[in-house]
Amino acid sequence: MAFALVFPLFFLFVVSSGLDPVSSLPGFPADSYVDFMFAIPFVHGALFTALNSAIELGRDIDTGFLNRIALTPARGIAIMLGNLAGGVALVMIQYCIYFVGGLLMGAHFEAGLLGVPVLFVLAALGAVAIGAAGMTVALRSGSPEAVQGIFPLFFVGLFLSSMNMPRNLIENSWFQWIATVNPVSYLIEGLRSLIVAGWDLETLAIGYGVALGAIALALSVSARAFRARMTRT
Amino acid sequence: MPRSRAWTGHRYVSAVSAIVAERLVREFKAVRAVDGIDLEVADGEIYGFLGPNGAGKSTTVHMLTTLMPPTGGRAVVGGYDVVKDGPKVRELIGAALQEAALDPFLTGRDHVRLQASLHGLSRTERASRGDELLERVGLTDAADRKVRTYSGGMKRRLDLALALLHGPSILFLDEPTTGLDPQSRNALWVEVARLAREDGVTVFLTTQYLEEADVLADRVGIIDFGRIVAEGTPAELKAAIGRPTVQVAPSDPDERESIVKTLDRFGSPVEAEPGRLAVRLDAGYDLADVVRALDNERLKVMHLELDEPSLDDVFLAKTGHRLEGQADAQPEPVGA
Amino acid sequence: MIHVASAVAYRVIKKSLTNVSFLLPALMFPVIFFVGFAGALSGVDRVPGFDYEPGYETFQFAFVLVQSAAMAGVFTGFGIAQDFERGFARRLMIAAPRRSGILVGYAVATMIRWVLNTAVVLAIGLLIGMEILGDGLDLFALLLLGLTVNLIGTLWAAGVALRLRSTQAGPIMQFPIFLVIFLAPVFVPIDLLTGWIHAVATVNPFTAFIEGARSLLAGSTEEVAVAFGIAVPLAAAFGLWALTGLRSAERG
Numbered sequence: 001m002a003f004a005l006v007f008p009l010f011f012l013f014v015v016s017s018g019l020d021p022v023s024s025l026p027g028f029p030a031d032s033y034v035d036f037m038f039a040i041p042f043v044h045g046a047l048f049t050a051l052n053s054a055i056e057l058g059r060d061i062d063t064g065f066l067n068r069i070a071l072t073p074a075r076g077i078a079i080m081l082g083n084l085a086g087g088v089a090l091v092m093i094q095y096c097i098y099f100v101g102g103l104l105m106g107a108h109f110e111a112g113l114l115g116v117p118v119l120f121v122l123a124a125l126g127a128v129a130i131g132a133a134g135m136t137v138a139l140r141s142g143s144p145e146a147v148q149g150i151f152p153l154f155f156v157g158l159f160l161s162s163m164n165m166p167r168n169l170i171e172n173s174w175f176q177w178i179a180t181v182n183p184v185s186y187l188i189e190g191l192r193s194l195i196v197a198g199w200d201l202e203t204l205a206i207g208y209g210v211a212l213g214a215i216a217l218a219l220s221v222s223a224r225a226f227r228a229r230m231t232r233t
Numbered sequence: 234m235p236r237s238r239a240w241t242g243h244r245y246v247s248a249v250s251a252i253v254a255e256r257l258v259r260e261f262k263a264v265r266a267v268d269g270i271d272l273e274v275a276d277g278e279i280y281g282f283l284g285p286n287g288a289g290k291s292t293t294v295h296m297l298t299t300l301m302p303p304t305g306g307r308a309v310v311g312g313y314d315v316v317k318d319g320p321k322v323r324e325l326i327g328a329a330l331q332e333a334a335l336d337p338f339l340t341g342r343d344h345v346r347l348q349a350s351l352h353g354l355s356r357t358e359r360a361s362r363g364d365e366l367l368e369r370v371g372l373t374d375a376a377d378r379k380v381r382t383y384s385g386g387m388k389r390r391l392d393l394a395l396a397l398l399h400g401p402s403i404l405f406l407d408e409p410t411t412g413l414d415p416q417s418r419n420a421l422w423v424e425v426a427r428l429a430r431e432d433g434v435t436v437f438l439t440t441q442y443l444e445e446a447d448v449l450a451d452r453v454g455i456i457d458f459g460r461i462v463a464e465g466t467p468a469e470l471k472a473a474i475g476r477p478t479v480q481v482a483p484s485d486p487d488e489r490e491s492i493v494k495t496l497d498r499f500g501s502p503v504e505a506e507p508g509r510l511a512v513r514l515d516a517g518y519d520l521a522d523v524v525r526a527l528d529n530e531r532l533k534v535m536h537l538e539l540d541e542p543s544l545d546d547v548f549l550a551k552t553g554h555r556l557e558g559q560a561d562a563q564p565e566p567v568g569a
Numbered sequence: 570m571i572h573v574a575s576a577v578a579y580r581v582i583k584k585s586l587t588n589v590s591f592l593l594p595a596l597m598f599p600v601i602f603f604v605g606f607a608g609a610l611s612g613v614d615r616v617p618g619f620d621y622e623p624g625y626e627t628f629q630f631a632f633v634l635v636q637s638a639a640m641a642g643v644f645t646g647f648g649i650a651q652d653f654e655r656g657f658a659r660r661l662m663i664a665a666p667r668r669s670g671i672l673v674g675y676a677v678a679t680m681i682r683w684v685l686n687t688a689v690v691l692a693i694g695l696l697i698g699m700e701i702l703g704d705g706l707d708l709f710a711l712l713l714l715g716l717t718v719n720l721i722g723t724l725w726a727a728g729v730a731l732r733l734r735s736t737q738a739g740p741i742m743q744f745p746i747f748l749v750i751f752l753a754p755v756f757v758p759i760d761l762l763t764g765w766i767h768a769v770a771t772v773n774p775f776t777a778f779i780e781g782a783r784s785l786l787a788g789s790t791e792e793v794a795v796a797f798g799i800a801v802p803l804a805a806a807f808g809l810w811a812l813t814g815l816r817s818a819e820r821g
Contacts, residue, residue, distance in 0.1 A: 003740065014751045017766040021757050022615045041778030149590060152597045159605030164611060172697070298663055301821030320666040328663050332656035338588045339580065350576030395660075415768035 004048040005094060008041035009101045015040075016025035016105070019164070029166050030196045031108070034042035038107040039191035040163060041067065041098040042119070043184075045091055047154050053087035054134025085133050091127045092128035093118060094121050110198035118204070119194045120225050125211035126187050131220035137177065161185040186210040249540065251276045251311060251403050251435035252297060258305030259292050262441040266292040268459035269306065274437055276402075279429045280441040281450030283544065285556050289459040291331060294407045297437065298328045311403055322351075327396035328405040333388040337381035341372055341391050345378065345398065352399035372426070378402040386417035396528040402437045404428065410445060420447055443544040443556065455548055455568075462551040471542040478503055479523050481512040482536035492534070495526050510534070570670040571775050576672025577661065578681070580646065585682055595663060596686050599637035603629060603690050607679050607697070610756060611667050618761050622648035623787050626699040632634050632781035635775065641683040646726020646742040653818070655735035668819065672727060672811055679723045688716065702788035708791060711785040716779050717800040722746060722777055724807035729815030754798045758763045 016034035021035045030036040060066045099109075099116065109115065138147050161173070161184040170176040179185050190207015191199040252274040259267040267289040274280040284290050295301045297308055311325035323409065335344060345367065349359035367373050370390035381393065396404060406425065410418040412542060416517040426449060428434040440446055446453045447467045455463040455470070462469055481496065483489050489510070496502070496512040499522060505511035516524075518538045521546045527534060548556040578764025583589045607629040614625040622630045652658040661671050695701075703711065726742040733741070753775040754762060762770055770776045 010748075011751075012673070015756070016765070018751070018754070018756045018765065019610070019613075019760065020763070021761045022613055023616070024617070025612060025615060100652070145590075151599070152594060156601050159601050162609075164606070164609040169612045169613040170609055171775070172608050175604075175611075176699075179609070265637040300659055300662055302819070317603070323666055326663070330656065330659055332659075334660040336580065336583045336584065336657055338591070343580070343583060347580050348664060349574050350572050350659075351661065352578065353572045353666075461693060542593075 002214050004045055004052070005097055006211045008044035008094075008098060010103060011044060012098075013105060013166075014042050015116055022165070023168060027166075027169055032106065034079065034193070035196055036166075037164075038102045038109075038195045039188055042123035042186060042191055043126060043158065043163075045094040045098060046123055047130055047151075047158070049094065049152070050087050050127045050131035051134050051151055053083060053131055053146065054138045055144045056134055057083055057146045058138035058142065058147045060137060060144040062144060062183060066229070067111055076225070077125070077151055077226075078229075080222065083135065084128055087131045088124050088127060095123060105200045107195070109195055111194040112198070115194045115198070119191060121192055122187070122194075122204075122207055122211060125208070125215060127215035129211060129218050132215065132222045136218065136222040136225045139222065139229045141170070144230075157182060157184045161188055164187055178184075183214060184212045235567070250309075250424070251278070252280070252437060253307070253310075254297070254306065254308045255291065256306035257296060257308055259289075259296055259301065260304045262481070265459055267296070267303075270456070270461055272454055272461060272464070274435060276435055277429060277433045278451045279425065279436040279438060279444035279449055281453040282437065282445045282456060283441070283443070283453055283548075283556070284439075284456035285441055287457045290441075290456055291407055292459075294328070294330070294405050294437070294439055298326055298330075298333075298405050299323055306565060324399075325401055326398065326403045326405060327397040327401035328407070329392040329409055330405075330407045331411070333392040335380045335383075335388055335391060340378060340379055341345050341367065341376040342382075342393055344391060345376075348395045348398050354399060362400075366397055370394045370419075386413050386420075389413060389417065393421070394529070397428075401434070401538065406436060406438045406441055408441065410440070410442065415550055418445075425449060430482060441556065447544055453544065455544070455551060457548070457552045467544060470544065470547045474517065474547050475542045476500070476514050476538045478511050478513050478541070479520060480505055480509050480536075480540060481523075481527075481534045481539050482509045484533040484535045491530060492527070492532050495530055496530060497522065498526065499523055511546050553559075570673065571633055573667055573670025574673035577671050578706060581645070581675065581678035582681055585678075595641060595682060596689060598640065599633050599686055599690050600693060602636065603633040603782040604697075605694065606632070607694075607699075613757060615745040616761065617758065621758065621783065621787065623700040626694055627666070627701060627786050628783060630690070630694050631786055632753075632755050632806060633781055634715055634782055635718055636684060636685060637681055637690070638670070638719040639750060639775075640743075640745050641679050641719055642722020642724070643726045643742050643746055645679040645723050646730045647736060647739055648810055649675060649727055649730035650734060650736045650738055650742075651766070653730070654736055657698050658734075662819070668815060669703045669812065672724075672815060676723045680719055683715070683719045684712075694726035695768060701786055703785050704787060704788065705757045707785040707788055707790070708795070711782055711788075712775050712795070713797055714778065714781055714785070714800065715792060717797070717804055720799065720804045721807050725803065725813040726771065729813035731811065731818040734818060755779075774803060 012034070016032075016037045022028065022031045023030060023036065030037070103109070111118065122181045134150065135145050137150050138144070141147070154222050161182045162170070166186065167176055167179050170179060186206050187210055190204050190210070193203040193207070197203070239283065245273050245391045250273045252272070254270050254272045257267055257270040258265065270293060280292065281291050291481060296303050297310055297315060297316050302316050306399060313321040313325070314323055326450050339347070342363070345363035346359060346423050349363060367376050370393060372390055372394065373488070375387060379516040380388065380391070393409070410421055413421070422445070425436055425438070438445075450467065452464065454461050465473070479496070479499070481492060483492050485511060492510055493502070496510060499518045500512040503511045503513050524537070545556050548554075585595070593756055598734065606625045610629070611625045613619060614621070646672045649658070652661070662668060677742050701708070725746070729738050729742045754772050757778060759767065759770050759780070777792065777796045777799045780792040783791060784792040
């Protein structure tokens with residue numbers, strides 16, 4: 001938990017200080033780089049916490065604890081949603097800390113007080129999608145190490161997006177193309193729009209749409225994996 | 234043939250001792266895991282170090298194999314001080330410790346290569362010795378598989394092969410059969426006995442299994458709470474705490490008194506199971522004498538058994554608690 | 570000592586090359602950082618005051634080279650800690666007549682692994698059009714600088730691992746390196762940094778390493794003497810740190 005709290009804020013602090021000169025580029029959408037990067041801790045936090053929950057599920061399977069639960073009347077879907085809900089509850093606490101931390105670093109939040117829950121919910125949807133994907137890996141492999149092994153994949157997804165630069169200012173056409181097809185870009189841009197622009201409903205809607213779509217896909221796959229793992233007569 | 238003995242300033246030891254420990258102590262913060270051990274293991278001997286979990290067996294082995302220095306006393310292995318001459322000690326010893334200490338991502342043959350290189354064996358020696366040992370422990374076919382695919386027994390066998398690779402004259406085995414099935418355990422016993430008898434290897438074996446110490450060891454040291462509480466051959470230790478007991482179940486209850494009178498000629502009556510009679514045999518008498526006497530008196534029995542003291546009885550007599558039942562699959566932690 | 574070092578190095582390298590779970594992570598992170606930063610931030614070379622001649626890809630390559638050199642050492646530290654946790658370290662400690670050879674083996678293996686990974690990142694860089702203005706001698710010096718930084722990372726992490734002998738020491742090994750790496754001119758030259766980060770970067774030894782690497786890639790030796798002047802004594806100091814860690818491990 002400490003790492004999930006400290007690392008995203010540290011990353012925000014260091015990267016926004018290091019890249020602040022970039023905010024002077026013509027067409028840069030924010031007044032300062034810290035405003036531009038303020039969305040990223042929410043994505044980092046979602047990634048670390050959601051994957052940790054999935055790692056714990058992998059551990060429960062590995063140690064046979066899930067078998068113990070399978071012998072109870074508990075329904076599989078309830079166990080699955082419970083696992084995800086636990087992760088969401090944790091990230092919500094983290095988001096409060098990131099929000100305050102970002103403001104202390106000088107970030108501004110254009111969407112105002114009403115925008116805060118919208119920001120938190122969108123970021124939490126991202127956490128659910130990542131958590132469900134992680135759960136699938138845990139359920140299929142039965143191993144916490146396998147879940148840890150997919151962390152680099154999400155890391156790649158994060159880096160090959162508009163995390164560090166707005167898509168229209170990415171000069172490398174191949175990278176711009178990757179960032180455009182990468183759904184993570186839209187999640188980040190949805191969050192960022194609340195911070196930098198205020199109420200850009202189109203970008204926000206796309207962000208929510210991508211997050212909900214990812215959840216639908218990830219949950220359907222993980223539900224199948226859950227049923228297979230918890231086969232009971 | 235009498236051995237020449239030397240005075241160390243504290244005690245006499247054999248001039249051809251493979252392992253000598255004098256007032257060996259190891260402390261971990263407030264805990265004295267090894268509390269002043271004196272022992273001596275002769276060349277070519279199998280010495281069994283018997284004790285429950287937490288007694289200090291593994292800690293003692295770690296000191297003797299230079300894995301940790303004593304906090305008091307001294308130990309000499311192969312003629313070299315374990316603290317001052319660690320590298321020389323390590324050239325003479327092989328060790329298979331509690332955990333097989335294998336890398337799951339390497340093959341058996343990779344381990345052989347690694348171990349051989351660590352000991353400075355030449356490529357030719359490595360190949361011939363490696364093949365020989367892998368065959369001896371029955372792992373030739375599995376040699377090129379990753380260790381994570383090995384069973385527990387196979388890992389132990391590989392561990393033993395690695396410990397023997399450089400031809401050590403002294404072998405340390407720390408609970409080598411814990412967790413093994415009976416077949417693998419027996420196979421290991423056969424190999425250990427052969428090493429001592431045919432190759433003259435000195436074996437220092439720690440165990441919490443009475444049968445293992447009884448069957449394998451030339452001499453046994455019993456350790457509890459960091460101290461040696463008894464030492465000797467298994468027969469000596471058992472004889473020291475008591476004579477065997479004969480227990481009889483009469484066929485005809487009316488003959489009970491006659492059987493009692495007959496048994497009393499051979500020893501002292503002791504408590505028996507319900508419906509039975511028991512007598513602890515005096516020195517000079519054995520089971521055959523009792524059987525002959527009952528037969529001469531034409532007394533019929535439906536059950537007759539001889540109970541000899543076990544090493545567990547020895548342990549009970551020396552420590553006030555039993556060793557049997559404390560043995561489990563969990564390895565003894567080293568230190569506090 | 571040589572046969573001990575070669576045995577240990579062989580094992581580490583064999584494991585890395587024959588197990589994807591070891592090969593990929595060590596390779597992936599430098600590649601991700603390079604592609605992610607160089608790809609996304611190439612527009613940074615339009616920031617007024619940015620005048621690095623070879624271009625932004627090369628600018629970032631220098632950072633990734635130094636960062637991966639240091640982090641490769643941390644990876645080795647994890648491996649050492651795991652060896653102690655799993656008991657494998659005892660095998661090495663019992664068998665090795667000269668135990669310092671074990672440290673040398675780990676260090677050599679880390680260097681070899683880092684060189685292989687860097688070759689991959691270099692290939693990717695050249696593929697995406699990275700320019701290198703340095704000549705063969707500059708690149709040799711760059712390799713030496715990278716190996717020295719790699720050694721610093723390895724000896725730091727080894728010293729921690731040998732003292733704590735647990736994988737829970739991972740964050741202690743990793744976080745200081747991560748901190749020091751990112752408190753350097755990662756994204757823009759030091760002259761374009763302002764405020765507290767400029768002050769920190771000025772005294773950060775990794776700044777010298779990164780600037781030294783950037784100089785060599787640009788065909789200049791301007792910052793190189795400073796880079797080696799800091800790297801070599803640091804490597805010696807961490808060598809002592811690692812050796813005393815080994816003594817601590819021997820004491821149990």
